[in-house]
Amino acid sequence: MKLRSLFLFLITIYSTATRAQNNFTNVDTWLKDNAAEMGGRVVLVVYKDGKLIYNHAENNMNIKQKFVARLIARKQGKKAELDDFNSTSKIAIASCSKWLSAALVMTFVDEGKLKLTDTVGKYLPVLSQHGKGMITIGQCLSHQTGIKTPPLKESLEEMRQDNFMDDAMADIAALPMEGTPGKVFHYSNAGLQIAGAILEKISCKSFESLFIERIAQPLGMKNTDFGHAKVALPAGGAYSTPEDYLNFLTMIMNRGVYNGKRILSESSISQMQVNRITPDVKIAYSPAEAGGLGYGYGEWVFDAHTVSSPGLFGSFPWIDNDKHYAAFMLCFYIKSDGRQQRYKELKQLVDEAVK
Structure with a gap:
């Protein structure tokens, strides 16, 4: 406990000193x-030029928020974390998981063990x-499977x-189709779940062990996992911390390289960042x-x-390839009203602060 307190103290001192170079007021x-x-509760970390330039938290939960946190934890069969x-801090990061998955x-694509054009059958x-x-692997990663899925929570x-x-x-196979694969965008869990199942088939390893071996360990993400569930949920089952996720973002920002080691090819990074929602793609959800x-x-x-x-719970990771910085805001709340505007406001302020 003492070591953890010392670590947090040193991080705070370092962050404070760095603010002299960047105005984050x-x-x-x-x-x-x-x-x-x-x-x-919210914490924001920002990384640029090889160092953490911002690390700040605000903590002031009210009685209602604590009640909601306990209620959600109870439904999940877990103890509420109110620290x-x-x-x-390690919490469920919901759809932030999709980027990791x-x-x-793409590590399998880089190794030639998969092609984005491979069909799932x-x-x-x-x-x-x-x-x-x-349906192709690429369509699974871009939510263009054409499968009509139930609402995210129900799924x-x-x-x-x-x-x-x-x-x-078997559950996904039984779902109806709502359009031609590649021509319909439906944000859901199905595509990444299919992709995860394929990784397990070709490797004879669990999705979680593959993630630890190929992403978490090389990136020093010691406190990130997929919940050790019976069946991993690639689209929304991960738990992580701001520190850990920032390591992942740093790798993406540096075109696949982390601490001098290549994790993903530059080609994979580029392909991941191409907008697949072209004018001929219908947005179903x-x-x-x-x-x-x-x-x-x-x-x-x-x-x-x-x-x-x-x-889903509000956490917001992002990379600005122009200003070459990465940031991660960790929070936990359900009501999504005004979120996109909130994200835009925060990013603009960070853009202005980063030099």
Whole structure:
């Protein structure tokens, strides 16, 4: 405990010293003003030029927020964590998981063990048996499978009941189609779940062990996992910390390299950031807070130089390839009203602070 306290103290001192070079006063104010709307606890970390340049938390949960946190934890069969947030706090990051999972798939593409044009029926006959074998790996990563899925919450609850990945595939195989693969965008869990199942088939390893081996360990993400569930949920089952996730963002920002070691090829990084929602793609479902955004592989394309993968509970990771910085805001709340505007406001303030 003493070592952890010392570590947090040193991080705070370092962050404070770095602020002399960057004026984050407006960011401080924004976090203080918005914390109450974001669950009462929020922490933001920003990385640029090889160092952490900002690390600040606001913690002021009210009675109602604590009650909601306990209620959610009880439904998940877990104990509510009500401690103050900091850069080492570990919580469920929901759809921020998609970015991690897409990157894991791309490691197999880099090794030639998969092609983005491979059809899923090649690996999962049950999908072919239900008329879904023609879907490609790339379409799985970009939510363009053409499968009509139930609402995200309902879909997750169903998959949590599965004991094996094959059970999850049988569930997805039985779903109806709503359009031609590649021509319909439907933000859901299905595509990445299929991709995860394929990784397990070709490697004979669990999705979680593959993630640890290929992403978490090389990036020093010691406190990130997929919940050690019976069946991993690639689209929304990860738990992480601001520190850990920032390591992942640093790798993406540095075109696949982390601490001198290549994790992903530059080609994979580029392909992940191409907007796949072209004019001929119908949007069947997109979260309200993502209106007007593009989507690549596991990540939203905000504009020509900004990519992100926000989660259901409000956490917001992003990379600005123009200003060459990465940031991660960790929070936990359900109400999504005004989220996209909130994200835009925060990013603009950080853009102004970063020099």
